[in-house]
Amino acid sequence: MSSSATNEVTGGDQRILAIKGLRIEALNGNVIVDNVDVNLKRGEVLGLIGESGAGKSTIGLAAMTYARAGVRITGGTIVIDGVSVRDLDAAGRREMRGRRIAYIAQSASSAFNPAHQIIDQVCEGPIVHGLMTKAEAQAWALELFRALDLPNPDTFGFRYPHQASGGQLQRAMAAMAMSCRPDILVLDEPTTALDVTTQIEVLILLKRLIKEYGTAGLYITHDLAVVAQVADRIKVLRHGKEIEEGTTNDTLHAPKMDYTARLVAVRGASEAERANPDTVKDDVILAIENCSAAYGPLTVVNGVSLTIQRGETVAVVGESGSGKSTLARVITGLLPPIAGRIAFKGEPLPKALKERTKDQKRIIQLVYQIPDVALNPRQTLGEIIGRPVHFYFGTSAEETRKRALELLKLVELPADFIDRRPMQLSGGQKQRVCVARALAANPELIILDEPTSALDPLVAEEVLKLLKRLQVELNLSYMLITHDLDVVHRIAHRTAVMLKGSFVAFDSTQRIFDGPYHPYTEKLVTAVPVMRTDWLESVLAKRAATASA
Amino acid sequence: MKLFGHKPPTTAWVGLTIVGFNLLLALLGPFIAPYSESQSVGHTWDQGLIEIEIHNGFVFIWNTFGPWFGADPGDYVPTKGALILGADQIGRDMLSRLIYGARMTIGVALVTTVISFFIGITLGFAAAVLGSWVDILLSRLVDVILSIPLLIFALIILGVFGSSIPVLVLTIAFLDSTRVFRLARALGMNLTVLEYVEAARLRGEGTWWIMRREILPNASAPLFSEFGLRFCFNFLFVAALSFLGLGIQPPYADWGGMVRDNAGAISFGVLAPIWPALAISTLTVGVNLVVDWFLSIEARPSGAQAEM
Numbered sequence: 009m010s011s012s013a014t015n016e017v018t019g020g021d022q023r024i025l026a027i028k029g030l031r032i033e034a035l036n037g038n039v040i041v042d043n044v045d046v047n048l049k050r051g052e053v054l055g056l057i058g059e060s061g062a063g064k065s066t067i068g069l070a071a072m073t074y075a076r077a078g079v080r081i082t083g084g085t086i087v088i089d090g091v092s093v094r095d096l097d098a099a100g101r102r103e104m105r106g107r108r109i110a111y112i113a114q115s116a117s118s119a120f121n122p123a124h125q126i127i128d129q130v131c132e133g134p135i136v137h138g139l140m141t142k143a144e145a146q147a148w149a150l151e152l153f154r155a156l157d158l159p160n161p162d163t164f165g166f167r168y169p170h171q172a173s174g175g176q177l178q179r180a181m182a183a184m185a186m187s188c189r190p191d192i193l194v195l196d197e198p199t200t201a202l203d204v205t206t207q208i209e210v211l212i213l214l215k216r217l218i219k220e221y222g223t224a225g226l227y228i229t230h231d232l233a234v235v236a237q238v239a240d241r242i243k244v245l246r247h248g249k250e251i252e253e254g255t256t257n258d259t260l261h262a263p264k265m266d267y268t269a270r271l272v273a274v275r276g277a278s279e280a281e282r283a284n285p286d287t288v289k290d291d292v293i294l295a296i297e298n299c300s301a302a303y304g305p306l307t308v309v310n311g312v313s314l315t316i317q318r319g320e321t322v323a324v325v326g327e328s329g330s331g332k333s334t335l336a337r338v339i340t341g342l343l344p345p346i347a348g349r350i351a352f353k354g355e356p357l358p359k360a361l362k363e364r365t366k367d368q369k370r371i372i373q374l375v376y377q378i379p380d381v382a383l384n385p386r387q388t389l390g391e392i393i394g395r396p397v398h399f400y401f402g403t404s405a406e407e408t409r410k411r412a413l414e415l416l417k418l419v420e421l422p423a424d425f426i427d428r429r430p431m432q433l434s435g436g437q438k439q440r441v442c443v444a445r446a447l448a449a450n451p452e453l454i455i456l457d458e459p460t461s462a463l464d465p466l467v468a469e470e471v472l473k474l475l476k477r478l479q480v481e482l483n484l485s486y487m488l489i490t491h492d493l494d495v496v497h498r499i500a501h502r503t504a505v506m507l508k509g510s511f512v513a514f515d516s517t518q519r520i521f522d523g524p525y526h527p528y529t530e531k532l533v534t535a536v537p538v539m540r541t542d543w544l545e546s547v548l549a550k551r552a553a554t555a556s557a
Numbered sequence: 558m559k560l561f562g563h564k565p566p567t568t569a570w571v572g573l574t575i576v577g578f579n580l581l582l583a584l585l586g587p588f589i590a591p592y593s594e595s596q597s598v599g600h601t602w603d604q605g606l607i608e609i610e611i612h613n614g615f616v617f618i619w620n621t622f623g624p625w626f627g628a629d630p631g632d633y634v635p636t637k638g639a640l641i642l643g644a645d646q647i648g649r650d651m652l653s654r655l656i657y658g659a660r661m662t663i664g665v666a667l668v669t670t671v672i673s674f675f676i677g678i679t680l681g682f683a684a685a686v687l688g689s690w691v692d693i694l695l696s697r698l699v700d701v702i703l704s705i706p707l708l709i710f711a712l713i714i715l716g717v718f719g720s721s722i723p724v725l726v727l728t729i730a731f732l733d734s735t736r737v738f739r740l741a742r743a744l745g746m747n748l749t750v751l752e753y754v755e756a757a758r759l760r761g762e763g764t765w766w767i768m769r770r771e772i773l774p775n776a777s778a779p780l781f782s783e784f785g786l787r788f789c790f791n792f793l794f795v796a797a798l799s800f801l802g803l804g805i806q807p808p809y810a811d812w813g814g815m816v817r818d819n820a821g822a823i824s825f826g827v828l829a830p831i832w833p834a835l836a837i838s839t840l841t842v843g844v845n846l847v848v849d850w851f852l853s854i855e856a857r858p859s860g861a862q863a864e865m
Contacts, residue, residue: 382752386774
């Protein structure tokens with residue numbers, strides 16, 4: 009099968025992929041991956057786990073001897089089924105990719121070409137590699153679509169990417185990766201961009217696919233609970249170096265290194281920690297009555313009522329598209345509601361932002377999901393944090409800077425950061441700056457729009473702790489928008505579950521999660537991966553039980 | 558050596574040298590020019606140090622000290638050497654006029670481009686930030702102006718208002734600003750949807766502040782490159798208008814006008830129109846080399862190029 013111009017490396021073992029001493033450097037000389045070994049047997053799944061910047065995606069791509077722009081593979085051997093791929097020329101490597109080893113990217117919606125039908129993109133590999141005729145490839149694609157539970161598998165392929173949902177595209181991409189029946193699949197965060205409820209479906213199907221066709225997998229993710237469901241072994245990476253490797257059970261229950269123990273503990277912590285009920289005061293800060301909002305003819309929020317008390321955290325959970333971010337836009341005035349009332353401390357709040365007074369704008373602040381785009385890259389932290397101080401309180405330049413320094417201290421950033429720009433900060437530090445900017449206005453309510461979902465678990469943990477501390481110290485109210493029920497558990501006093509623009513449940517967090525559930529709440533709650541290797545099986549078993557009952 | 562934190566490649570150095578040299582001429586013009594721009598110091602189309610002769614179908618290049626190659630020194634020798642680049646159609650010193658012309662041509666093009674960018678960026682960002690009817694109104698207005706051929710439109714305006722320098726500058730700036738508007742609006746549109754701009758809006762910042770502090774700094778790199786390109790276009794446009802007689806008027810020297818005034822000399826084998834034409838083309842090439850470099854800083858290596 010392999011091309012003639014290959015160097016046979018002594019094989020004889022079961023390893024389909026053997027990477028040894030892999031070293032990858034950026035063009036500026038920074039070492040991104042340092043001396044990492046990866047061994048993968050036929051049909052085995054290895055989980056690569058680590059925070060962003062740990063080099064896990066880089067290793068995944070390097071398994072295909074591909075390096076991203078600005079990065080070079082500088083050392084080590086990569087052997088796929090006895091063939092040393094780094095010694096191949098470009099044509100030899102091309103022959104290998106797709107056919108022996110295939111890649112599933114994180115964001116399927118940006119990985120598909122919007123101008124071509126899905127089936128053509130799925131069939132491209134086997135046809136280009138000369139493995140199948142077009143008819144054979146299409147028949148095989150249909151079989152894969154069926155195996156992946158895609159709706160109307162016979163016609164699904166003739167859709168264009170924009171006509172399929174994110175979860176469907178992610179499955180179509182799995183079909184594309186499987187189209188040449190590769191020996192190895194590199195799965196780069198295949199479910200991270202999906203909702204929990206979609207994630208579980210994709211996870212089940214991916215697992216089945218890997219089992220059924222005996223494909224080996226390199227599963228890259230930052231979510232330990234997800235990888236626990238599919239991987240046989242887990243390798244933990246940090247700063248481009250291997251921390252430890254072991255079977256999934258060992259890693260979860262008996263981590264050898266401190267860092268792994270902390271990663272495992274993040275999920276576990278949620279059981280012990282709950283929102284502190286003492287912070288909640290009696291006075292109602294924000295009251296929304298029967299609010300509806302629409303984008304043109306499309307009603308996105310439908311008759312929602314909500315109150316938030318001083319010092320209270322109210323979480324709004326739901327899948328993407330449920331209207332929870334739109335609700336935040338309505339409260340801030342960015343999207344005036346078509347019906348309903350918003351009152352702040354009993355005073356009615358004008359619907360549109362431009363009708364609100366400066367003070368009405370000041371008391372509600374927003375913290376965004378992705379700190380990278382929420383901060384102007386051309387401004388220093390002093391300008392970013394100082395501007396609201398000066399804008400709302402008319403302070404002098406000196407006072408503004410003094411206050412900015414105080415705020416930096418409040419969010420636990422060093423004072424010398426004041427002259428840095430966002431580019432020089434890590435994700436977690438940027439999110440702290442966003443919090444500091446919100447605090448600069450001395451607000452009474454902060455709307456947190458998925459404040460931790462773009463962050464690594466350990467960093468997210470720190471940010472959550474900060475938010476909790478600030479709530480106690482400054483008596484702040486939070487409205488937390490999220491799809492991460494784990495976060496809700498930990499900091500929300502009350503929780504609203506949103507589905508298709510309305511609340512299906514709104515009660516204390518305790519009662520929401522202890523049941524009895526609204527069916528949708530149950531679906532949400534059970535879809536959250538638990539850090540147990542048998543969780544996925546138990547969900548499947550439960551489903552089978554309810555289906556037969 | 559590094560400039561703006563980047564190491565310019567050789568082509569950029571060539572461009573920077575050309576641009577720098579021209580700017581120096583423009584700034585120091587009156588001090589280094591041997592004669593005044595309007596004074597007749599020689600005869601019509603006096604030859605300079607270098608000349609071309611065509612004898613019996615052969616091209617000969619000469620200098621003061623005799624032929625560089627090929628020719629018979631005893632042959633026809635006109636007056637030469639008094640003026641380095643010779644004289645123009647009424648005996649003014651070509652070199653002096655070129656130096657004065659640098660100031661006029663570059664100055665007019667620069668002022669025009671600055672005004673055009675000011676109008677274009679302001680309105681373009683305003684359209685992007687304010688949206689709704691402001692955007693519709695401005696964009697359609699710009700479409701209307703863009704639909705009329707540039708040169709014809711300029712000829713009409715200059716024909717009506719006469720071609721004094723202020724009218725010329727404002728006319729070109731106005732017409733050129735429509736092109737800048739399109740770019741600024743597109744850049745602004747991409748930036749206004751970002752969350753830091755939304756954060757500023759939520760804070761209650763005014764449109765002017767958002768345009769100046771949130772959008773402009775993040776759009777400056779592509780705008781800067783565009784400034785170089787538009788400068789070239791305007792510079793050529795001034796030259797073209799002058800060539801048509803509607804640009805900068807005598808006695809001021811400008812390169813485009815000089816090409817036109819001396820165009821007749823070509824048929825006598827005199828180099829007079831070549832010098833201003835050469836000046837126009839080298840400066841254009843120079844600016845473009847610099848702009849190319851700026852654009853290449855923005856672009857990052859991609860895919861196959863960076864693959865090992």
